[in-house]
Amino acid sequence: MGRVAIIGASMTQFGQREGEWIQDLLAEAGIECLEDAGVDADDVEHLYVSNMASGEFEGQTGVPNALAHDLDAMPAYTQRIDQTSSSGGAGIYAAWQSVASGASDMTMLVGGEKMTHKTTGEATDVIASLTHPAEYKHGVTLPSFAGLTARHYLERFDAPRESLGKVAVKNHKNGVDNPHAQFQTEVDLETVLESPIVADPLRLYDFCPITDGSAALMLCPESIAKEYADEYAVITGIDGATDTHVVHEREDPTVMGGVVESGKGAYEMSGYGPDDIDVAELHDMFTILEFLQMEGLGFAEQGEAWKRVEEGHTERDGELPINTSGGLKSKGHPLGASGVAQGVEIYEQLVGEAGPRQVDADVGLCCNVGGFGNCVITTIMEAAQ
């Protein structure tokens, strides 16, 4: 079987997109991605839309069909991919399958979400609707899972509270150089540590913001990629896995089984190990998640990710730059777009289009987390020409 290539990418401005709705955002990223790849809408055979909750947020469903019409990509096959916060990563997997199975020779993936017209309480509730009734009735939210897990991690591994803050500081610093990021401002550690408490011990700056935005990728067989581009990326490893729906039923609160399993699958498929990864995008919806993914993916031993962060290992000029895009933390987190935007960053790093954020990388990884580790997708890409 031939390999699956990525030949184009785009993302809209992330942030509060006043007066623009889900259909507008998806169409904007879709059109830009077609242009970036030099592909006609007519040539798109499959069109996947990663989106968690357009109906819940906006009362607009059927957005894949709307997008196909708005791009004039009919009669391309289209479908919505929902895997909550990891819908974007799941979209990469679906797009990969569509090409690898021979069903499509040109697949566009567009992820997006429109969220900022709702209050923080309402948006938090829409996201918390993924919880089990036994969790939901207690008012459990995703941020509260993060608070519970962060306290356990800090107490158990004797990690300093500051180490979590340093994840936020690093990712904000990276975001300054991302023109599409919601926040393009540095924050210092003191600001993070003195920001208002959201879910004790975590504070406002430990959390990503609520965001509108969209991102897109174009996938095709490697044989076809060469007709469109000299430089492209190839997906050499990809896998997804689930963990319990009920979060407290997991054996170890600091181990996300979905991260471990999907990572193993992606490593095995690509033939790479953690040491071969040159750049990674991790799902830092909450600072603590960056630690859990570093450990689950083998970038650090259990309970030691905080040390690598403290040592500057994950800085853009460190040994393993993590979240060079600014991460969800500064770039923002439009649910369905985030996993796609992770892919956009790794693609741009591999083909040398990351501008001031550019690092030296042949192999990149992204890890997209749905729920609180309920569903996880890990993707490994490498540069090709």
Add this chain to the structure above:
Amino acid sequence: MERVAIIGASMTQFGHREGEWITDLLAAAGSDCLEDAGVDASDVEHLYVSNMTSGEFEGQTGVMNALVHDIGAIPAYTQRVDQTSASGGAGIYAAWQSIESGASDMTLLVGGEKMTHRSTAETTDIIASVTHPVEYNAGVTLPSFAGLTARHYLERFDAPRESLGKVAVKNHKNGVDNPHAQFRKEVDLETVLESPIVADPLRLYDFCPITDGSAALLFCPESVAREYTDDYAVVTGVDGATDTQVVHERADPTVMDGVVESGNGAYEMSGLAPADIDVAELHDMFTILEFLQMEGLGFAEQGEAWKRVEDGDTERDTGELPTNTSGGLKSKGHPLGASGVAQGVEIYEQLVGEAGPRQVDADAGLCCNVGGFGNCVITTIMEAAR
């Protein structure tokens, strides 16, 4: 490459499932399907859930993850497939791709929807949320699209109003023999034609009901299938296509391009033609849709499907092409995400000889699952293998 087989199927009772919610319905069909196939939950590698609107109906999202946990299939990969009313058919396509790409050797597909706790008006509104803002603003609903199209069809092709009623009569008759159907009673033509108007010229019995339910299919490579069973079905053709979101922008109101294009793709892939199909499940959410699909899939010329129905060609026991032997959406019910999967369940059961009193003689079957008002369509062709 190896063919993709179906080795197990299940569906829950369709209807008003008081006190049971989306995660309950999905788990029931999922567990039954594994039992039917004799496959352990731990052997499932991918699990797809076809569901349009668990969040809008119930405020419960992440149902695919709930299902993996509820049937003991962790860490199987899972994803929700939404293509509105065609989510089930899209799930068949996703499951097929997961096997064909080599990503999975055992894929469970479960489709389901919980709807009946909402009023008819609320439910209609949730489904109408697929429409473009310009359509939504006018209060357009899916049933009103059906009324607009039916009037155009009847006037243009000089078809008798009774011919639409006969679709409902036939599908109700078939549903009597389906133990999982929501309605298991015959209706006569007079009842259909005198039922209350819903969207002129269509009446209550031209429409499928609002339904709770779930259905499931289990897919694997053909080589793996043989380890589990002697009788199985093979997906030999599957394709999906879209038409405009804005319905009135279509060139011909009686032609659903998504049906035509997905049908062409499925025929081409399978090497079969309309004349080779022995049994078909069409998406009769509204009686008029059965005509449009018969014509779009080449079972009748444009404007002539009504004649084939009048001639009895689509009857179960006497017809040339039995259509909706399951009772169709009309009598079986239409839990959005489940319907496309349940169509696949019926064709699978017909092909492996498990359709009981509904059994017809069939080697090749087709199902056509329609989302929106033809906005997204999936056509699947299956063949018996043994």
Add this chain to the structure above:
Amino acid sequence: MTMEATRYDDGTITYPGHPRGPDGAEPVETIDLSEYTAEVVTWTTSTATPPGVREPNHLAIVEFDVSEASDDASSSRTQSGDDGASVRAIGQLTTGDVETGDEVRPVYVDELREPGAGIREPESQAWDGYRFEPL
């Protein structure tokens, strides 16, 4: 208030407009359909209406002939065929007393359905618009 259709660079017109038109053409201008009359292609009276929608709700698909506008629009006229001069719309009727083929004209209405009663986010779209009235 206007009833805006979009003309694309290949001369085709759609209502509503889209970022890309048929065959991927780019939008070039808008045309106010409220200044034209249209013919009823098909119609229905819907009695099972969603929250916030009048009951019964008379609806029609209508076809506008805007060839006059095509003549005026010299910039894109060259690519505009006969097909490009007609554009369909869907909308409410002022009455259920119509026949296919009737001529109708758009009349402005403040609120076609009640924003907030249905599932759609009220801020995400307009709620005023036009009904079609037989001439």
Add this chain to the structure above:
Amino acid sequence: MTMEATRYDDGSITYPGHPRGPGGSEPVETIDLSEYTAEIVTWTTSTATPPGVREPNHLAIVEFDVEGESVRAIGQLTTGDVETGDEVRPVYVDELRDPGAGIREPESQAWDGYRFEPV
């Protein structure tokens, strides 16, 4: 009212119960956790709470020991004045959050339940 956990045929217990337990095991009986005490595994005080939820909302993951088999639960705390390792007992509450205020269909689930109170 009880706080029902489910025991499966492989001896494992989960709260809440599922149609199939870990490894696909079948449910065999229920156990009322409200008769036991538990130990706090971790806790948080959430200040950004969704519609219908008290603010702040004190939450904990706790661990029960049921005849040698441990089972975890999540739930509200009666107070934010706790430490990891504290012993708590379930106390019944009529309504843990306002059933109609959030996105969840009120009829689709129970709204009463147990908070955890330090012993």
